[in-house]
Amino acid sequence: MRVATIAAIIASTHHPFYLRASTAAGEDRPPFADEWVAKIEAFRETLTRARPDVLVMVGSDHFHQLWLDNMPQFLVGKAPFYDANYYNEQREFGLPRMTLRGDEDLSAHLLRGGIDLGFDLAFSNELRVDHSITCPIITLRPQADLPIVPVYTNIFAPPMPQPKRFVELGQAIRDLVESWPSDQRVAIIGTGHLSLELGGPRQFGPHGPDPEFDRKAVSWIASSDLDAALAEVSLDSLWRPGNATHGFMDFMLMMGVAGKNVKADYADSLDLFHTMEAYFTWYPEGRP
């Protein structure tokens, strides 16, 4: 039986201001824009050269469609299309409305297989995805031409799953993609945050709120050092680097996808105002 190939595994921060910063001109163009664009274009090339056919996109709804009256911990989209971005993201970040194609066959495979592995995954047949999915489309695949399977995690609304569970789900996604009966090349892309503060006293400083955490986190991710990350990170500890730092658990999920102690083939970072950006790519089949 033919099974799918993992073309690339990509973990990234998602910064909703990238589109606006990268397209601004003249006085409106921030001084860091050129360096940021150069780093994003180099990162994009790591996906392009892997020649993916379909993208599994791990992200987190920012209280757009998923709400506290009915909050899933992990949810997989299963739809032929995903409309994307919301009025308040257009308003605050200038993000455009988009429509992405879905791959329902891979969605069904992840749902059936994930549930059978013990993850009681929620699903959605009508999901409007937000900037946690569209930011990496804009940075990594701006032509937005590939079908996606969105996987949403709760990094936002306590009670959240434990960090270990994110890692385990990442391992399961890896195994399930590698058993998908298909000749497609799949890239698994997940975005989260390093230290981040939103709606608190440490927000929008000259750097991320906890540069020391960011240095450690970048080193954990680059070497997929799950033992070190799991030893230091807990649901309680993640409040300390910044009150929105639970988004780091999406990086831990991606470390689970990459595999314990598997060094990233590409690692880069950029110290920006407000938060540190970080970009990682693994090639399980060898560097293309």
Next chain:
Amino acid sequence: MSKYLVDKFLFTIDRDPDLVERYREDPSSTVAWWEAEQANLILNCHAGERSTWLSFTDPERDALSSHDYVALFELGAHNFLLLTLFIALFERDYAEPLAFQREFAARLGHWSLPYPDIST
């Protein structure tokens, strides 16, 4: 204590452009209307299937009616919802980029960890 309802207010205002403007221009009557007409709507149910029990406490109603984001933070409103909506309300009044966000941070500067619990 009805943190959930405060979050529901922030959520339902933030995603509706008309309600963002209405709340900016006339916070106390918007809060009064919302509590009377909207608070008990279950967002994914027919309007006939309302809840019967949701209302603000006095400090919550006062904080929302006076755009007092410091008080809302201290009452445990969700930090992301609070920031996003208040950027929509007030960023336009500041000339410098991020000036409102930095003032927001400074006005919470007396807080250190642990912050108020946002669990609902």
